[in-house]
Every structure is written in structure tokens, then in C-alpha cells.
Amino acid sequence: MISRTMQQQVNSSSIIRAMFEEGKRLSALYGADNVYDFSLGNPNVEPPAEVKQAIMDILNEENSTTVHGYMNNSGFEDVRGAIAASLNQRFATGFAADNILMTVGAAGGLNVIFKTLLNPEDEVLTFAPFFGEYRNYVQNYQGQLIVVSPNTKDFQPNLEELKEKISPRTKAVLINSPNNPTGVVYSAETIAALVDILRAKQEEYGTVIYLIGDEPYRELAYDQVEVPYLTKYYENTIVGYSYSKSLSLPGERIGYLVIPREAADYENLIAAANIANRILGFVNAPSLFQRVIAKCLDAQVNLDSYNRNRELLYNALVSYGYQCIKPEGAFYLFIKTPLENDLEFCTLAKSKNILIVPGTSFACPGYARIAYCVAYETIERALPGFEALINEVSWASA
Amino acid sequence: MISRTMQQQVNSSSIIRAMFEEGKRLSALYGADNVYDFSLGNPNVEPPAEVKQAIMDILNEENSTTVHGYMNNSGFEDVRGAIAASLNQRFATGFAADNILMTVGAAGGLNVIFKTLLNPEDEVLTFAPFFGEYRNYVQNYQGQLIVVSPNTKDFQPNLEELKEKISPRTKAVLINSPNNPTGVVYSAETIAALVDILRAKQEEYGTVIYLIGDEPYRELAYDQVEVPYLTKYYENTIVGYSYSKSLSLPGERIGYLVIPREAADYENLIAAANIANRILGFVNAPSLFQRVIAKCLDAQVNLDSYNRNRELLYNALVSYGYQCIKPEGAFYLFIKTPLENDLEFCTLAKSKNILIVPGTSFACPGYARIAYCVAYETIERALPGFEALINEVSWASA
Missing domain, CATH: 3.90.1150.10 (Aspartate Aminotransferase, domain 1)
Structure with missing residues (x-):
């Protein structure tokens, strides 16, 4: 049945x-x-202790019908503004509230962006080894996940094979750094080389190829290693983020998408992602935790x-x-x-x-x-x- | 793009x-x-005041990595058991934790069940007037929403037309009572007549037709009107519930599906719904609010x-x-x-x-x-x- x-x-x-x-x-x-x-x-x-404190403060100080109520499907505007400001401070980016869409974790965010982008048979490329759910997320929208084989020397992405596998049907390249399952961080050189390929292929095919960064592990980086911020390397970038690991809140399903103004078709992207969040049944990211993370932007596990x-x-x-x-x-x-x-x-x-x-x-x-x-x-x-x-x-x- | x-x-x-x-x-x-x-x-x-109290108690008394952590994709087992027990007490049903799947609100629940059930071109029937999102939820899985025209006399469902529109492709009939937008409650007589039709059509076509109840407004009933509990009328029933209105928590995205053991293909249904919850990117219903509602089962706005x-x-x-x-x-x-x-x-x-x-x-x-x-x-x-x-x-x- x-x-x-x-x-x-x-x-x-x-x-x-x-x-x-x-x-x-x-x-x-x-x-x-x-x-x-x-x-x-x-x-x-x-x-971190800030999470509990933030919840207590919100319950004691804010209006309960607002805290637990519907808001714009993209999320509370003040929360999105606070996240944009925090990113701008950390990465010298130029985001505003309009570039942030609150999501039901990174998994929700990836589904929203694939629903937004994919026509049946459109291709999304990713690099092995990769989180197995990516295949499901792409197939949910009749897309094809195309896998670039692993570079087992250092688990940086296999860019030579990427070049061969990008086609006119390639709608997006999905990367995950720090990486699950390898723990590898893609270096600035790797990202620069990768986006050079994307630009050349866009030119060759007359298409737009989005770079989607799945970044739930961004804050879990050791030995002061730099995790490059993707939007600074390539205009057609969309970043998916989650607080599941950075604040140890995986059950709460809270994260966001960054859709920069310079991304191709920005106005449609942001409007469609807002609608996708609604019609996929997420409706909005959980409201209390939207407000909590706005108070915990500098906190970390x-x-x-x-x-x-x-x-x-x-x-x-x-x-x-x-x-x-x-x-x-x-x-x-x-x-x-x-x-x-x-x-x-x-x-x-x-x-x-x-x-x-x-x-x-x-x-x-x-x-x-x-x-x-x-x-x-x-x-x-x-x-x-x-x-x-x-x-x-x-x-x-x- | x-x-x-x-x-x-x-x-x-x-x-x-x-x-x-x-x-x-x-x-x-x-x-x-x-x-x-x-x-x-x-x-x-x-x-209700119980919600704030429940949050405070949970934060003060329970282990924070559990409260905010991953659990089975179907939700915390103790929460599901408590909901089942509460339903059994109210409606003399016989549910266990295994019959409850926690969802990201009723919207999330409907998407999970349509993902679970629908092959492309499968038909879902519903009665006008209906909440417009139903069309999107069905189309998300390439299903066809078939609309039975409104009975503007009393806005009870038009059962004569239902009979004509059920086909061998009908996978489910979706009803919403108390109804958005009419406020009408489907009477016990209506439900009995409706399920007679479903049984006859199942027999005629040799198919299974699920009755899906979307019940976010169940607790908002006036003048002691009875809202019939659907699983008591028809074995192939799935109920979608939400606390959005009963506890005024629409932003928190918390609800559940009831999948009774007597439903056709129960084992596969429950396994598939669990997986659908995961692969659609919900992963699980927000964890803190799962625990909150278990403490507020007798509370109401x-x-x-x-x-x-x-x-x-x-x-x-x-x-x-x-x-x-x-x-x-x-x-x-x-x-x-x-x-x-x-x-x-x-x-x-x-x-x-x-x-x-x-x-x-x-x-x-x-x-x-x-x-x-x-x-x-x-x-x-x-x-x-x-x-x-x-x-x-x-x-x-x-």
C-alpha cells in the first residue's frame, strides 16, 4: 500500500x-x-549555559503569543537581522535579514533549496565520501545525484573528475566542509580551484551552477584551521547552516540558509525558498529556538x-x-x-x-x-x- | 534559474x-x-500557563543533551506513549507508542503521510472548501488532488459526488473537521455514511483507501459538540494532529500522526513514515516541545x-x-x-x-x-x- x-x-x-x-x-x-x-x-x-539562560529570559520577558506564534515563513526578521550582522562581523560579508531564511535544521534547509532549484532530471554533483541523505534529498525532487569519486590521498575533492562530470544539466555542486565522514576541511586553495571550474563551466554551457555549502560542522574546527566562507569566493553560493552541532541542539531542528544578493536570480530564489519552506510542511523554523539562537550567536559548545x-x-x-x-x-x-x-x-x-x-x-x-x-x-x-x-x-x- | x-x-x-x-x-x-x-x-x-511551567521544569530537571538531542525519528518513546495513553483515555481507543509518530506540526505530518503513500498520479480526494495547502502537499509527491464540490447548504461533505469521484487510483480521502474555512464539524452520521462509501469502493475496486483526518482544530469545538474520533469508524484511518491551536503553539511546529495497528499494511506504513520524516528533512519533531506537550496533555487554551x-x-x-x-x-x-x-x-x-x-x-x-x-x-x-x-x-x- x-x-x-x-x-x-x-x-x-x-x-x-x-x-x-x-x-x-x-x-x-x-x-x-x-x-x-x-x-x-x-x-x-x-x-552552552547561554541556551538555558536565553530560554528563561525569553519566557520571562517576551510576549508568549509572539514567541510561540507564526511569523513570516522565512523567520523572525529581527533574528535574521542578528544572524546577518554576526556573519558580517565574522566574515566581512554584507548580508542583511533578506539574505537569511530560517530552516528546520540543515536537513530542512537543503530540502528547501533543492525544492527551489530542481527540475526533474536536473543534476547535483557531490564528492564521495558524502552523507548518504544527500541522495534522498535530491531524489525527493526527482533530481539526480552525481557522485565524484573519492580522493583517498587527502580527501580533498577530486577536481579533475568534477570537471569531467559537470554537464549542461548540472544545477548545483554540493560540498560539506568540515566533512562528514572524513573530518577534512576544504582549504582556501581547494575552494578557489573549485569555483574556477564552476565559472569556466558556466561560461562554456551558458548555465548557472550554484555552489551549495552544507556547514553544520563549521564551528567544530581544530588547531585554528580556517574554514573558508564560500560566498566570498563565488557569487552563486548558497550556504546551509545548523546549530545542531555548534550549540548541541540537534533535536531542536534549527538552522538557516544564506542566499546572497549577488546570486543569480536572487529575487526569485528568496521568494521561492520562502514558499518551499511553507509548502514542504516546515512552515517555519521552530519559533522559540529562532529567538534563542539570536541570543546565543557568540556561544559555542x-x-x-x-x-x-x-x-x-x-x-x-x-x-x-x-x-x-x-x-x-x-x-x-x-x-x-x-x-x-x-x-x-x-x-x-x-x-x-x-x-x-x-x-x-x-x-x-x-x-x-x-x-x-x-x-x-x-x-x-x-x-x-x-x-x-x-x-x-x-x-x-x- | x-x-x-x-x-x-x-x-x-x-x-x-x-x-x-x-x-x-x-x-x-x-x-x-x-x-x-x-x-x-x-x-x-x-x-496555557502549563506550557511555560513545563519548559522550566524540563530545563531544570532533565538532562540537556537528551532534551535537545536526537532521538528515534518517530520521536521520544515516552512522549509517544503518553500521547497514546491520553487518547485511549479520551476516546476509548487502544493505541500504544508504536501508533504515534511525532511530526513538525500537522503540515509536516500530512507531508510525511503523502510521501509515504503516493505514487505519481495517485489521487487524493478532498471536499471543497478546503485549506489551499492541501493541493501543494499532494503535488509535492506528484499526486493529484481531486476536489469534491462544496455542499453550500450546510457544508457537510458532498457524499453523492464523493461516490462518483472515487476511482481505482484513489489512495486517500482527506477530511478536516472542525473545518477550515467553514468552522463546520462533521457529524457522527456524516462520518458513518462516508466510511460506508469507502468500504464499498474498496470492495468494488479491490483497493485500500485511507481516510486521513487533518485535525488541528479538534479541541476548538463549541457548545459541547462531539467531534467523532475517526479511527473508531474505519480501520484504514490516519489522523494528523497539531498543538498549534489547542495550545497556541503554531510557531513551534509540534504535532503527531496516529497510525493504528488495524490500518492496512501497518508495519510498512509506520516504517515508511519514520523514514519519510527523516528524508524529507524534518528528521524529528522539535525535541524540547515533544517533552513539553507530554506534560501538557490535559492543558488547553x-x-x-x-x-x-x-x-x-x-x-x-x-x-x-x-x-x-x-x-x-x-x-x-x-x-x-x-x-x-x-x-x-x-x-x-x-x-x-x-x-x-x-x-x-x-x-x-x-x-x-x-x-x-x-x-x-x-x-x-x-x-x-x-x-x-x-x-x-x-x-x-x-
């Missing part, structure tokens, strides 16, 4: 659900403390905590012989699996009560993602298992 | 936007107090306030000579426009600083919707304008 596309989704998602069930089964069997779940990007660091995890896990894994890029951002570590078959390796890891996600899920077989947004102690307790794993695999293949 | 369908949306929505702009222009010209905006269903009654408005407006309009059904629910009054052309009449109303929505927007020309979720004083001040309007129209046509 359900639709054909959803029947396929149900069938294929049963694998992931099986993994969840397995985690629950293991927890019941060995105790939650003895199961090391690195499978989910659910922040373990609590929201405790990054030291993620950084400690990163150092512990990366250094230990490398010392055991694992190969991986040291992540510069996000809270993921992407290892080359000591077994060529990443699915087999992840199954083997499960036998040590370690839950990690096969790279195949990110269109990058032979790798696996470890989400280190967990308690430090969980990593400490899991390390012997990781060490045993690589040793067993080496013995077996020796 | 935007998609063809969104270009059409932008073009047609400019009429509504023009109305908004006109309202703003009038407010600037005459002062907000002298412009009577009855165009929006934005509750003016404040949320002050209905007396809407009832006073209803009595004042209805009695006055009828005394001036307007024709309309006395609404039994919601906060709308649907008048026959004294001019046959409802668009012209609404434009004329604007000249009295009265903003109301043409029935044409609800597929019911010759009528207009007055949203009386405004201050009592606004209605009082607007009444002379309403009286003058009908008199002018009568003189002109005499």
Missing part, C-alpha cells in the same frame, strides 16, 4: 535498523558501558572536549597501525579498514562490541567512520578492542 | 503577498488599531475567548443581513459574500480596512473567510465596517 519509492527505502533501511537492534541487543547482554557505540553523530557535549577525544583516538589508532587522515574538523575519524571489505570489518568490530559505520554508506568502500562525539571514557575503554581488531586481521592475513 | 513548479508558485503567490503588503500599507497609513486583519489563522489567545468572539461576530453579521452557517468549531466564519464575486467583495472590504480571504482561495467562490482569532475589541471596532459594507452593496444592486 505504501509508495514504490518508500517500499525501496523500507527494504534498504532494514540493514541500518538491524545495526541499531544489534546495538540494543549487545547493550542488554553486556551492559551499556561495555558497548562502544561510535555509529551516531549525536553530540555528547551539553549545550566546549570544543576542547571533542578535541581531547580526537587526539586520544587518532593517536591511539595510528599507533596500532590504522591508516587515517587526522581530522581537522567535525567529530568523525575515517579509517582505512584493515580488511578490504569494510562491511566485514564493521561486523568483526561488532564482535568487540564496537559499533562503527562502513564507508560503503558514504560511497567510499574500504573505509569506516568512527563518530567520537562520545564520552572520553568510552574511547578509553574501546581502545583495547580496536588494537585487538587490527592485530587479529593482520595475523589472519599474514 | 528556479524550478518550473516553483516559478509558478512564485507567480501565483504574489497575489497573497500583495494582500499582506496592502495590510502593512494600511497599518502604516491608519495605525494598526484601525486595520482589522481577519486574514490569518494565527491564534491570539496565549498558550482559553476556549471562552474564541467563543465570545464567535458569538459577537456571528450574531452581528447575521443581524446585518449576512448569510453564514454558525460555526461549531475552529475560529473561522465563512460568509456568503453579498457580492457574487468574492474577490471584488474582499477588495471592497479592504476599503473599510477589513482584511478577509476570498472563498476562491478555498475552492469555494462566492464566500469569504473571516478568522476571528483576534482581540474582541478588534471585532467590535470592525463591526460598523461590516454593516456599512453590506448596506453599500445592497444599495448598489437595488
Whole structure:
């Protein structure tokens, strides 16, 4: 009775659900403390104190029918203005409230922009490895996700292949930096080279190619690495942002899109995105949390905590012989699996009560993602298992 | 550059936007107090005190990474269980947590269920007058909205025409009671007759036809009128609910779907709806407000306030000579426009600083919707304008 596309989704998602069930089964069997779940990007660091204070202040000081009421589908104008001002201060941009559209997280924002842009069969290019939901978001609007294969040397995007894959049907190129699942940050040089390609292809085909940045991990960058602000490199840029990770509010579904005035067809883009937000059923981003984040623009979760995890896990894994890029951002570590078959390796890891996600899920077989947004102690307790794993695999293949 | 369908949306929505702009222009010209905006269903009654108390208690007592964190895409299990228990107590149903899926308001819920059910060209039937967004929600999934024409005698659904319009492609019948825009509540007799037709047609075509109830106005019912609980009448029922009106939280985007175990293909329905919630970019209903509503299941906005408005407006309009059904629910009054052309009449109303929505927007020309979720004083001040309007129209046509 359900639709054909959803029947396929149900069938294929049963694998992931099986993994969840397995985690629950293991927890019941060995105790939650003895199961090391690195499978989910659910922040373990609590929201900064400013969030609770902001909620209290708003409830005590502001009009409740306004705080919880409808507003323009794009969001409260004062909130959008505050975000624009904050971006301008940080990145020397020139945004106004009209360039910001409040969304139900970054996932909501990406759906709004794909609904806005895509005709059936339009192509969106992205770089493997990538967050698997991108495929669904594009297919929701009958678009085609075209995947550029991974550059496993340093996981910067494979620009040579990008050049080959851009076609007259390419409506957008979607990038995600800091990256899920690799933790890699795209450098300023990479971005500059990428947008040179986009400009040349726009010229060649007489089309507009939007660059869409999915940036939920922007604030999770380590060692003072610079995360280039995309609108400064390329006029046809749209940025999707979320407070899920920067303020540890993933359940609250609050984020925004930036649609700069210099983007091609700006007036239509902003009008259509406003309507898309409404007709897709989001209607507006949750109202209280719009007002909360306007009061928390300078707040941030405790990054030291993620950084400690990163150092512990990366250094230990490398010392055991694992190969991986040291992540510069996000809270993921992407290892080359000591077994060529990443699915087999992840199954083997499960036998040590370690839950990690096969790279195949990110269109990058032979790798696996470890989400280190967990308690430090969980990593400490899991390390012997990781060490045993690589040793067993080496013995077996020796 | 935007998609063809969104270009059409932008073009047609400019009429509504023009109305908004006109309202703003009038407010600037005459002062907000002298412009009577009855165009929006934005509750003016404040949320019950329990809402603020619940937020405070949750922030003070519960773990912040849980309160604001990811959970199962269907929502917190304890919240879903509490809602099921509350429904069971009120309606003698037999729901469990597994029958409830938390959604981003009723709009989010309808999109989730249409994504779940519809193949391209599948038909969804609904009764005019209806909330115009239904057309968009169905078209989001390439479905066809088939409209049964209005029964302007009493605005109960036109069941004879329903019989004729149900086809082998009919996947669902969508009803909305208490109704936007008429305020009419579908009686138990109506529902019984409606589901008899659905059962007969299922038999005739060998298909499953879901009855989808959109029920954001369920708690806004006056004079102790009964609003039948649909799952008790028909096994293949799905109910969409929202707290937007019952707790005056429209901006917070919190509601749920009820998918009963006896519905055809239940296991797939619930699995697919869970996935649809995720891949459409909702991910989950806002987490704090999930927890809030679980603590406010017995709370309700002050209905007396809407009832006073209803009595004042209805009695006055009828005394001036307007024709309309006395609404039994919601906060709308649907008048026959004294001019046959409802668009012209609404434009004329604007000249009295009265903003109301043409029935044409609800597929019911010759009528207009007055949203009386405004201050009592606004209605009082607007009444002379309403009286003058009908008199002018009568003189002109005499």
C-alpha cells in the first residue's frame, strides 16, 4: 500500500535498523558501558549555559503569543537581522535579514533549496565520501545525484573528475566542509580551484551552477584551521547552516540558509525558498529556538572536549597501525579498514562490541567512520578492542 | 534559474503577498488599531500557563543533551506513549507508542503521510472548501488532488459526488473537521455514511483507501459538540494532529500522526513514515516541545475567548443581513459574500480596512473567510465596517 519509492527505502533501511537492534541487543547482554557505540553523530557535549539562560529570559520577558506564534515563513526578521550582522562581523560579508531564511535544521534547509532549484532530471554533483541523505534529498525532487569519486590521498575533492562530470544539466555542486565522514576541511586553495571550474563551466554551457555549502560542522574546527566562507569566493553560493552541532541542539531542528544578493536570480530564489519552506510542511523554523539562537550567536559548545577525544583516538589508532587522515574538523575519524571489505570489518568490530559505520554508506568502500562525539571514557575503554581488531586481521592475513 | 513548479508558485503567490503588503500599507497609513486583519489563522489567545511551567521544569530537571538531542525519528518513546495513553483515555481507543509518530506540526505530518503513500498520479480526494495547502502537499509527491464540490447548504461533505469521484487510483480521502474555512464539524452520521462509501469502493475496486483526518482544530469545538474520533469508524484511518491551536503553539511546529495497528499494511506504513520524516528533512519533531506537550496533555487554551468572539461576530453579521452557517468549531466564519464575486467583495472590504480571504482561495467562490482569532475589541471596532459594507452593496444592486 505504501509508495514504490518508500517500499525501496523500507527494504534498504532494514540493514541500518538491524545495526541499531544489534546495538540494543549487545547493550542488554553486556551492559551499556561495555558497548562502544561510535555509529551516531549525536553530540555528547551539553549545550552552552547561554541556551538555558536565553530560554528563561525569553519566557520571562517576551510576549508568549509572539514567541510561540507564526511569523513570516522565512523567520523572525529581527533574528535574521542578528544572524546577518554576526556573519558580517565574522566574515566581512554584507548580508542583511533578506539574505537569511530560517530552516528546520540543515536537513530542512537543503530540502528547501533543492525544492527551489530542481527540475526533474536536473543534476547535483557531490564528492564521495558524502552523507548518504544527500541522495534522498535530491531524489525527493526527482533530481539526480552525481557522485565524484573519492580522493583517498587527502580527501580533498577530486577536481579533475568534477570537471569531467559537470554537464549542461548540472544545477548545483554540493560540498560539506568540515566533512562528514572524513573530518577534512576544504582549504582556501581547494575552494578557489573549485569555483574556477564552476565559472569556466558556466561560461562554456551558458548555465548557472550554484555552489551549495552544507556547514553544520563549521564551528567544530581544530588547531585554528580556517574554514573558508564560500560566498566570498563565488557569487552563486548558497550556504546551509545548523546549530545542531555548534550549540548541541540537534533535536531542536534549527538552522538557516544564506542566499546572497549577488546570486543569480536572487529575487526569485528568496521568494521561492520562502514558499518551499511553507509548502514542504516546515512552515517555519521552530519559533522559540529562532529567538534563542539570536541570543546565543557568540556561544559555542566546549570544543576542547571533542578535541581531547580526537587526539586520544587518532593517536591511539595510528599507533596500532590504522591508516587515517587526522581530522581537522567535525567529530568523525575515517579509517582505512584493515580488511578490504569494510562491511566485514564493521561486523568483526561488532564482535568487540564496537559499533562503527562502513564507508560503503558514504560511497567510499574500504573505509569506516568512527563518530567520537562520545564520552572520553568510552574511547578509553574501546581502545583495547580496536588494537585487538587490527592485530587479529593482520595475523589472519599474514 | 528556479524550478518550473516553483516559478509558478512564485507567480501565483504574489497575489497573497500583495494582500499582506496592502495590510502593512494600511497599518502604516491608519495605525494598526484601525486595520482589522481577519486574514490569518494565527491564534491570539496565549498558550496555557502549563506550557511555560513545563519548559522550566524540563530545563531544570532533565538532562540537556537528551532534551535537545536526537532521538528515534518517530520521536521520544515516552512522549509517544503518553500521547497514546491520553487518547485511549479520551476516546476509548487502544493505541500504544508504536501508533504515534511525532511530526513538525500537522503540515509536516500530512507531508510525511503523502510521501509515504503516493505514487505519481495517485489521487487524493478532498471536499471543497478546503485549506489551499492541501493541493501543494499532494503535488509535492506528484499526486493529484481531486476536489469534491462544496455542499453550500450546510457544508457537510458532498457524499453523492464523493461516490462518483472515487476511482481505482484513489489512495486517500482527506477530511478536516472542525473545518477550515467553514468552522463546520462533521457529524457522527456524516462520518458513518462516508466510511460506508469507502468500504464499498474498496470492495468494488479491490483497493485500500485511507481516510486521513487533518485535525488541528479538534479541541476548538463549541457548545459541547462531539467531534467523532475517526479511527473508531474505519480501520484504514490516519489522523494528523497539531498543538498549534489547542495550545497556541503554531510557531513551534509540534504535532503527531496516529497510525493504528488495524490500518492496512501497518508495519510498512509506520516504517515508511519514520523514514519519510527523516528524508524529507524534518528528521524529528522539535525535541524540547515533544517533552513539553507530554506534560501538557490535559492543558488547553482559553476556549471562552474564541467563543465570545464567535458569538459577537456571528450574531452581528447575521443581524446585518449576512448569510453564514454558525460555526461549531475552529475560529473561522465563512460568509456568503453579498457580492457574487468574492474577490471584488474582499477588495471592497479592504476599503473599510477589513482584511478577509476570498472563498476562491478555498475552492469555494462566492464566500469569504473571516478568522476571528483576534482581540474582541478588534471585532467590535470592525463591526460598523461590516454593516456599512453590506448596506453599500445592497444599495448598489437595488
